Amino acid sequence: MSADSVKVAVRVRPFNQREKNANSKCVISMSGNATTITNPDNGKTHTFAFDYSYWSHDCFKEENGVFVSTDTKYADQNIVFNSLGKGVLDNAWQGYNAALFAYGQTGSGKSYSMIGYGPNRGIVPITCDELFKVIDQNTDKNKQLQVSYSMLEIYNEQVRDLLTKPSHGQRGGLKIRQHPQSGFFVEGLKSVPVRCYKEIERLMDDGTVNRTTASTNMNATSSRSHMVITIKFKQVFLNEFGESTTKSSEISLVDLAGSERADSTGATGDRLKEGSAINQSLSTLGNVISALADKAMGKKKVLVPYRDSVLTKLLQGALGGNSRTIMIAALSPAGINYEETLSTLRYADRAKKIQNKAKINESPTD
Ligand code: ADP
Ligand code: MG
Structure with missing residues (x-):
């Protein structure tokens, strides 16, 4: 068994129109593995070190809608895939579970990195x-x-299958059950066998549409939901006696809800309740990460509160368990988002302390 720490990546996006209109200053700089953020009011800096740093702020041009680098400085989608996605694939072939999380405030570039838009395909596709x-x-x-594919969303601590069409005004969600060996799972979640990339692409598109429709039906925004894609990859080897062994890998790909606090969005009433339920998964994730970081630093008797939220139940393996895990922290470059971006960097800094215990999943086929 090998202990490996969670790997953390940071990626800073270009200015959006609003930031350009506001004449925003870029408060992020990167040099080697160091990322520095500068307080726009007093010039004070904080510097962090991460396993991977992607500068995607400028130095790019658009070719038929695709953002490509004009020099070696801009990290385009292929560069990010080559360093993060390739590792996930290698792990899958070896029979390790792998997980990739995207964390950051709404609009920071989580979905762009994970799924991508149009021709700018992200890591998952x-x-x-x-x-x-x-x-x-x-x-x-x-x-x-x-290969099989499933896609779910956690909204308000309820689980919804994104591979089934949402019905209007739908309430309630799928149940979470616990298996004595393999842990928590979603009862009745579709896991669709796929034979080619086109099939996965179609399922991913349908799921993305369902995510948007469901949130529109509920008068909400998908930035408040967590999306989890699970790819199960099995290699069955037959020997000359007709016996078989199986190597299996589960890849979890998670586009988290926006990390901004409910209070900064001016939420009231129902929205606030909804906000706090969503924060339950996100804040429990924070507590789980802190507890695991304490544990890795040698603190004894740490209770890891996996059971406190739906998200952390389902991703227990990816957090301190049998998985090789990467977190990608998405950063806005703009001074107006300084506080949120600093808190994202602090969150990511804690996550890199987590130690996982990944092992190859190999067994005689039953
Ligand atoms: P989030 O999922 O965190 O809410 P998005 O991924 O939707 O944010 O990104 C917000 C906007 O910024 C989108 O229009 C997206 O195309 C753009 N964007 C994000 N990251 C990049 C990047 N690395 N390069 C170019 N555009 C980006
Ligand atoms: Mg998004």
């Missing part, structure tokens, strides 16, 4: 595409490769 490119080359009859 490129990873799936590359997985099938290798699968399609397999000509070995004694090796069967199986």
Whole structure:
């Protein structure tokens, strides 16, 4: 068993129109693995070190809608895939579970990095595409490769299957159950077998549309929900006696709700209640990360509050468990978001202390 720490990446996006209109200053700078944020009011700086740093703020041009670098400085989608997604794929082939989380305030670039928009495909679609490119080359009859896809959303501590169409005014959600060995799971969640990249792409598009429709129906925004995609990848090896062994990997890809605090959005009444329920998953995630960081620093008798939220129940394995995990912290470059961005950097700084215990999932097929 190998202990590996959660790897943390930071990525800073270009200014958006609002920030440009406000004549915002860029408060982020990156040099090597150091990321520095400067307080726009007093010039005070904080510097952090992360495993991966992606400068995607400027130095790019648009070619047929695709953002590509004009020099080596701008980290485009392929650069991010090459350093993060490739590792996820390698782990999957070796039979390790892997997880990738995107954290940051609404509009900071989480979905752009994870899923992407239009021709700017993010880590998830490129990873799936590359997985099938290798699968399609397999000509070995004694090796069967199986992939299945599921996609859910956690909203207000309720789980909804994103591969089923939302019905208007839908209330309640899928139940979470606990398996004595494999832990928490969502009862009745669709897990669709897929044979090619196009099928996954279609499911991902449908799920994304369902996520938006569901939130519109509930008069909310999808920035308040957490989205979890799970890809199960199985390699079944048959030997000459007709016996088989299975190597399996579960890849969890998580686009978290916006990390901004409910109080800064001016929420009241129902919205506030909803805000606090969403914060329950996000704040429990924070508490779980803190507890795991304390544990890794040698603190004894730490209780990790996995059971306090839906998100942390479902992602227990990815946090301090059997998984190789990456967190990508999405940063706004703008001075107006200084406080939120600083708190994202602090959150990410804590996450990198977590130690996981990943092992290869290999067993005789039953
Ligand atoms: P979030 O999911 O965190 O709310 P989005 O991923 O939707 O934020 O990003 C907000 C906007 O910023 C989108 O219009 C997106 O296209 C743009 N954007 C985010 N990251 C980048 C990037 N690295 N390069 C270019 N545009 C980006
Ligand atoms: Mg988003």
